[in-house]
Amino acid sequence: MAREWSGIQQFPLATQTKLLELLGTLKEKVKNSVTILVMGKGGVGKSSTVNSILGERAVAVSAFQSDIPRPVMVSCERSGVTLNIIDTPGIIEGGFINDQALELIKRFLLNKTIDVLLYVDRLDSYRVDNLDQQVIKAITRSFGKEIWRKGIVVLTHAQLTPPDFLSYDEFFARRSEALINVVDSEARLNRCEIPGHALPAVLVENSSRCTINDGREKILPNGIAWIPNIVETITKVATNESQNIMVDQNLIDGPNANERGKWLIPLILGVQFLFVTQVKKWIKDDIAKAPKSSWE
Ligand code: GDP
Numbered sequence: 001m002a003r004e005w006s007g008i009q010q011f012p013l014a015t016q017t018k019l020l021e022l023l024g025t026l027k028e029k030v031k032n033s034v035t036i037l038v039m040g041k042g043g044v045g046k047s048s049t050v051n052s053i054l055g056e057r058a059v060a061v062s063a064f065q066s067d068i069p070r071p072v073m074v075s076c077e078r079s080g081v082t083l084n085i086i087d088t089p090g091i092i093e094g095g096f097i098n099d100q101a102l103e104l105i106k107r108f109l110l111n112k113t114i115d116v117l118l119y120v121d122r123l124d125s126y127r128v129d130n131l132d133q134q135v136i137k138a139i140t141r142s143f144g145k146e147i148w149r150k151g152i153v154v155l156t157h158a159q160l161t162p163p164d165f166l167s168y169d170e171f172f173a174r175r176s177e178a179l180i181n182v183v184d185s186e187a188r189l190n191r192c193e194i195p196g197h198a199l200p201a202v203l204v205e206n207s208s209r210c211t212i213n214d215g216r217e218k219i220l221p222n223g224i225a226w227i228p229n230i231v232e233t234i235t236k237v238a239t240n241e242s243q244n245i246m247v248d249q250n251l252i253d254g255p256n257a258n259e260r261g262k263w264l265i266p267l268i269l270g271v272q273f274l275f276v277t278q279v280k281k282w283i284k285d286d287i288a289k290a291p292k293s294s295w296e
């Protein structure tokens, strides 16, 4: 059951006004409930981002043992709209995909509908490596490539000074582009095929030391008030024309789970037939060879 979203009152007036306006937009577009799935590596700021968006400590955050062991859904209701945010544990362990964690997430999501996927990473990581590729691949494998049409790349730790030769916006563009390229190649979603649907990227600064403007709104080095900005992007993606993702058993089993190994069926039947025929022959021979009893 959703509880009243009280955290919204913690925000400065300008943020509250904008958030209520966005909730209004969601309701108008017949979205009484929006389910947001948060995924990414461990320690990148997934849980902190959930708390920042809600304006309350809804899920546990820790600098060291930074991950919850299982998915958690927080449901808050305001102005007739319910926000369901699903925080998940990181799916990488010791350099590999933790299949158990992934299974747990899939099972948790069974029979739920995902309206938005927040793919979280840090802005201040300088390269996209094999781990990123593995996480993106695992998400694609688990929920189908279509999930990226509901995706947003979220980059935390956004209050940084970029290297000398780059402006903040250039740095952001390059970092997000690098991640988006991985998604594009993993999901093989043709960007041209869906005009205006390129995977959006947003910045987040969860630190309590985030700079604020005159209206006490948390802002980034480029001046953008990031909380209304991320909620606006969520609203856009939730209401874009792509279908939301229904997580059912078929999706979890993967494409063609029923087809797998079907070609073996005639082969197995054939072998069975030959085997039974041979055994029957042996029995017949045995009977023929057996000495007849006197009464026969
Ligand atoms: P998760 O494992 O992805 O859920 O990451 P957490 O939200 O638990 O965050 C891990 C650590 O990073 C915590 O110590 C957070 O306080 C810190 N952290 C998360 N996001 C940010 C951010 O945007 N800026 C800064 N400075 N620290 C962050």
Ligand code: MG
Binding pocket: 043, 046, 047, 048, 060, 061, 066, 067, 068, 087, 088, 089
């Ligand atoms: Mg966490």
